[in-house]
Amino acid sequence: MFITDLDPVLLARIQFAFTVSFHIVFPAFTIGLASWLAVVEGLWLKTGNNTYKDIYKFWVKIFAVCFGMGVVSGVVMSYQFGTNWSVFSDQAGNVIGPLLAYEVLTAFFLEASFLGIMLFGWGRVSKGMHFASTIIVAIGTLFSAFWILSANSWMQTPQGFEIGADGLLYPTNWIEIIFNPSFPYRFFHMVTAAYLTTAFVVGGVGSWYLWRGEYMRHARIMVGMAMIMAVFVAPAQLLIGHAHGENTLHYQPVKVAAMEGNWERGGNKPLYLFGWPNMETETTDYGITIPDGASWVLTGKADGEIPGLKDVPPEDRPPVAIVFWSFRIMVGLGMAMILTGVFAIVLYATKRLYDSRPFQLWCMAMTPSGFIALLAGWFVTEVGRQPYTAYGVIRTSESVSPVLGEHVALSLLAFIVVYTALFGAATYYIIKLIRKGPAIIDEGETYYGHSMEASATKKGNE
Amino acid sequence: MFTFENILDLPLIWGGLIATAVLLYVLLDGFDLGVGILFPFAPSDKCRDRMMNSVAPFWDGNETWLVLGGGGLFAAFPLAYAIVMPAMYIPVIAMLLCLIFRGVAFEFRFKAETSRYIWDHAFHFGSLGAAFCQGLILGGIVQGIEVQGRSFAGGAFDWLTGFSVMCGLGVVAGYILLGATWLIWKTEDVTQDWARKAAQYILIFVAFFMGIVSLWVPFLDNDLHMRWLSQPNIYYLSALPALTTLVFVLTWRSLRNPVKEAQPFVYSLGLFLLGYIGLAISLWPWIVPYQVTLWDGAAAGTSLSLMLIGAAIMLPIILGYTAFCYYTFRGKSSHEHIY
Numbered sequence: 001m002f003i004t005d006l007d008p009v010l011l012a013r014i015q016f017a018f019t020v021s022f023h024i025v026f027p028a029f030t031i032g033l034a035s036w037l038a039v040v041e042g043l044w045l046k047t048g049n050n051t052y053k054d055i056y057k058f059w060v061k062i063f064a065v066c067f068g069m070g071v072v073s074g075v076v077m078s079y080q081f082g083t084n085w086s087v088f089s090d091q092a093g094n095v096i097g098p099l100l101a102y103e104v105l106t107a108f109f110l111e112a113s114f115l116g117i118m119l120f121g122w123g124r125v126s127k128g129m130h131f132a133s134t135i136i137v138a139i140g141t142l143f144s145a146f147w148i149l150s151a152n153s154w155m156q157t158p159q160g161f162e163i164g165a166d167g168l169l170y171p172t173n174w175i176e177i178i179f180n181p182s183f184p185y186r187f188f189h190m191v192t193a194a195y196l197t198t199a200f201v202v203g204g205v206g207s208w209y210l211w212r213g214e215y216m217r218h219a220r221i222m223v224g225m226a227m228i229m230a231v232f233v234a235p236a237q238l239l240i241g242h243a244h245g246e247n248t249l250h251y252q253p254v255k256v257a258a259m260e261g262n263w264e265r266g267g268n269k270p271l272y273l274f275g276w277p278n279m280e281t282e283t284t285d286y287g288i289t290i291p292d293g294a295s296w297v298l299t300g301k302a303d304g305e306i307p308g309l310k311d312v313p314p315e316d317r318p319p320v321a322i323v324f325w326s327f328r329i330m331v332g333l334g335m336a337m338i339l340t341g342v343f344a345i346v347l348y349a350t351k352r353l354y355d356s357r358p359f360q361l362w363c364m365a366m367t368p369s370g371f372i373a374l375l376a377g378w379f380v381t382e383v384g385r386q387p388y389t390a391y392g393v394i395r396t397s398e399s400v401s402p403v404l405g406e407h408v409a410l411s412l413l414a415f416i417v418v419y420t421a422l423f424g425a426a427t428y429y430i431i432k433l434i435r436k437g438p439a440i441i442d443e444g445e446t447y448y449g450h451s452m453e454a455s456a457t458k459k460g461n462e
Numbered sequence: 463m464f465t466f467e468n469i470l471d472l473p474l475i476w477g478g479l480i481a482t483a484v485l486l487y488v489l490l491d492g493f494d495l496g497v498g499i500l501f502p503f504a505p506s507d508k509c510r511d512r513m514m515n516s517v518a519p520f521w522d523g524n525e526t527w528l529v530l531g532g533g534g535l536f537a538a539f540p541l542a543y544a545i546v547m548p549a550m551y552i553p554v555i556a557m558l559l560c561l562i563f564r565g566v567a568f569e570f571r572f573k574a575e576t577s578r579y580i581w582d583h584a585f586h587f588g589s590l591g592a593a594f595c596q597g598l599i600l601g602g603i604v605q606g607i608e609v610q611g612r613s614f615a616g617g618a619f620d621w622l623t624g625f626s627v628m629c630g631l632g633v634v635a636g637y638i639l640l641g642a643t644w645l646i647w648k649t650e651d652v653t654q655d656w657a658r659k660a661a662q663y664i665l666i667f668v669a670f671f672m673g674i675v676s677l678w679v680p681f682l683d684n685d686l687h688m689r690w691l692s693q694p695n696i697y698y699l700s701a702l703p704a705l706t707t708l709v710f711v712l713t714w715r716s717l718r719n720p721v722k723e724a725q726p727f728v729y730s731l732g733l734f735l736l737g738y739i740g741l742a743i744s745l746w747p748w749i750v751p752y753q754v755t756l757w758d759g760a761a762a763g764t765s766l767s768l769m770l771i772g773a774a775i776m777l778p779i780i781l782g783y784t785a786f787c788y789y790t791f792r793g794k795s796s797h798e799h800i801y
Binding site for chain 1 (some may be wrong): 463518519520522523525526528529530532533534536537538540541543544545546547548551552554555558559561562563565566568569570573574612613614615618761762764765768769772773776777780783784786787790791
């Protein structure tokens with residue numbers, strides 16, 4: 001059979017990449033949404049304006065779907081380290097295991113328990129307690145991001161350990177491990193990305209209501225709040241991302257060389273707007289470039305020296321094209337987000353923010369931009385770490401489980417089928433919720449037909 | 463670097479903590495998986511709505527104990543995690559896929575209209591499959607795993623034996639009992655009456671499978687045989703089956719008495735606890751049965767020490783707010799919508 005010819009390491013990588021990419025979409029969105037819902041509920045309690053309550057009750061349904069998807073795909077992740085990367089788990093477990101254990105202890109239980117109150121607690125707990133639950137869930141998502149990004153960053157920039165005589169890694173300094181060099185940058189970059197992702201979804205949905213002339217009160221608040229994020233946070237993300245890049249230049253120069261498509265170390269290196277990195281000929285072909293651009297961006301000087309892929313032998317280089325292209329997609333979408341903020345300022349100044357049809361179309365088109373940029377960014381950093389699992393310490397090829405390629409291939413196929421179906425279903429129900437809009441909750445304050453009466457009535461109507 | 467190695471037996475403590483996490487998982491997710499398995503057999507759609515409502519606020523927190531079990535095993539016993547996961551590759555992946563289906567069913571079912579039946583099936587078969595796979599994994603671990611060096615060295619289907627299938631069926635029956643007795647506690651009228659009947663019926667199956675597995679275990683391995691059946695062990699250990707029989711009788715009596723609403727659930731938890739103690743006696747002191755002990759499989763002392771601080775602070779807090787959530791959603795899952 002053809003699948004027996006496939007490389008088990010590659011299959012394990014594809015499977016892990018697929019399940020983790022699918023997973024990250026949901027937590028990224030719920031990190032942003034939880035914080036935003038806390039703000040919205042706070043505004044409702046402060047102003048007494050029921051429009052905020054409607055918005056909360058509308059978005060919390062979408063939050064519930066995405067959170068559920070995040071939970072089920074996250075349970076998979078906690079077992080995939082062992083099923084796919086058992087040798088890595090054994091070798092690095094002493095160092096990385098405690099970080100994941102802290103994530104479960106400090107974040108997962110907190111989120112899961114208070115989500116119940118957030119969704120089902122209306123009328124059972126006081127308004128204050130409900131608000132507190134929303135805040136606790138939001139804080140839980142940030143705790144979770146803290147630990148998982150610490151673990152991930154340690155794999156990028158490992159330190160604070162020694163290699164024992166048995167070949168296992170032993171921790172020597174927890175502060176160095178948790179606050180490893182790339183962690184602060186990656187944490188802020190990711191949390192900001194999550195906030196922007198949510199902002200553009202909320203803005204897109206709000207714009208769709210404005211376009212259709214529905215739920216105008218609600219839509220203005222959604223679009224207005226989203227644009228505040230686009231104006232202030234999108235440019236901030238550019239600066240954070242740049243700082244992250246400088247950190248990578250220092251600790252993972254080969255990754256930066258791949259991002260820039262640069263093969264020879266040296267100064268006066270061009271910035272490729274377009275190009276095709278060719279790993280065979282060790283060149284970047286068909287380049288459209290800004291002369292000296294890469295040197296200038298990375299070092300601040302036109303003749304600044306930047307690393308090249310040829311600094312290391314071919315077997316130590318990451319797959320260049322994926323890193324190179326993912327990076328351009330991420331940066332391009334980031335620029336489009338900043339541009340959205342600029343449009344918003346201009347329209348706000350001319351009092352057309354909620355009326356401009358082209359801008360509403362633009363915002364609708366930008367709805368998925370955060371997700372795509374976020375995934376592209378993860379591709380840059382994860383593929384850029386190759387061929388290592390723990391950068392410079394453990395090779396990916398030496399991390400894999402002793403499991404047959406056929407079984408990995410079959411389970412990969414199962415994951416693809418199941419996840420595609422679920423993603424389709426989730427998207428379908430979310431779109432259905434959006435079509436119904438915030439008004440649905442005026443029908444007797446039920447929780448999305450979650451009650452006996454609602455389903456009884458529905459049956460009666462059918 | 464700080465470590466408590468010299469003053470505490472860290473692998474033993476962590477073995478206990480992981481065992482507790484797995485037990486809590488089995489007890490807590492057990493009842494909501496059981497509700498899922500019973501789902502299609504309920505007398506009406508109304509009953510089904512009520513059944514789902516009775517577990518909806520809790521399932522997510524319940525499943526988190528499984529993440530703690532997996533994540534905790536990775537962190538505290540990386541070697542065991544690295545051996546057991548590849549050995550149980552197929553049932554673990556199948557269990558995860560099943561859990562996905564039944565997990566999303568909670569959200570999708572209430573949003574679906576014409577496609578609701580799909581998610582009813584997803585909830586049922588997902589719960590059933592997850593329970594059966596968990597039993598297979600349990601059986602596969604108890605019967606022993608082939609190890610060479612620091613890796614799993616057996617075949618991809620080593621876990622599939624008559625014994626593991628019996629364990630799978632036993633876990634399914636046990637979860638149904640937990641689910642049915644939970645429903646006796648949390649519902650009333652038609653649903654409660656039906657759940658009471660279902661529980662009586664399934665209790666017989668639980669006794670059957672628990673008996674078979676318990677009788678089988680001493681013959682899996684010579685050491686196990688010695689442990690359970692040699693003198694004087696047999697005298698002390700026979701207290702366990704005796705106590706289990708007593709709890710079976712109590713469960714049966716409480717199921718026959720319509721006034722008792724919470725007791726059947728509590729007794730069912732007791733049955734699980736006793737079965738779990740039996741397992742613990744069999745598996746002691748192995749973390750990968752008959753190959754790697756708790757002490758050989760444990761992570762470095764510094765790692766276990768750091769985690770112990772976290773667990774000592776966080777576990778009481780987690781148990782506290784979990785109790786708070788159960789308290790918040792106390793009472794019957796009734797006609798009046800609870801949200």
